[in-house]
Amino acid sequence: MPIWEIKLQPLGGMLEQVDFTQWAQKIAAFEDALGDVLIVTGSLAEAEKHYRESLEIRRRLAVKDPSNAGWQRDLMYFYIKLPIYYSEFSLIKQRSGDLEDAILLSRKACKFFFISEQYERYQDELNWLNKNDANIKEFLNELGINPPVGYEDLPDM
Numbered sequence: 001m002p003i004w005e006i007k008l009q010p011l012g013g014m015l016e017q018v019d020f021t022q023w024a025q026k027i028a029a030f031e032d033a034l035g036d037v038l039i040v041t042g043s044l045a046e047a048e049k050h051y052r053e054s055l056e057i058r059r060r061l062a063v064k065d066p067s068n069a070g071w072q073r074d075l076m077y078f079y080i081k082l083p084i085y086y087s088e089f090s091l092i093k094q095r096s097g098d099l100e101d102a103i104l105l106s107r108k109a110c111k112f113f114f115i116s117e118q119y120e121r122y123q124d125e126l127n128w129l130n131k132n133d134a135n136i137k138e139f140l141n142e143l144g145i146n147p148p149v150g151y152e153d154l155p156d157m
Contacts, residue, residue, distance in 0.1 A: 051082055
């Protein structure tokens with residue numbers, strides 16, 4: 001159970017519940033900042049772990065109170081930030097010759113670009129995947145996305 005959902009019942013029952021949502025928001029920001037530091041040090045897998053934790057906390061907060069514009073903004077910010085990092089990670093992997101990891105990262109970027117309606121960046125990732133991913137049709141089907149114009153008649157690779 002996340003710390004911000006814990007119900008406290010101290011002596012005498014004076015305090016029935018403490019709202020930990022402000023702490024959760026700070027923890028999410030900390031996880032985000034830690035991910036940024038790890039990127040600079042080249043620890044991409046560790047950075048992703050912290051970004052995902054931050055995203056999950058932000059998602060829970062946004063669901064908990066849909067009327068809280070700050071939490072909705074924080075969640076949307078992350079849906080914009082995360083695919084940019086995935087795309088950058090993919091470029092690093094491409095340059096190092098690790099095509100398998102580059103494809104996985106590019107797929108993650110593509111999903112988030114689509115979800116956050118960053119269609120130009122989505123199209124860029126899709127174009128790269130079209131040239132390098134033998135399973136692009138299956139990937140698009142998994143997303144539930146109809147192939148964009150020009151991708152309907154992709155040859156089987």
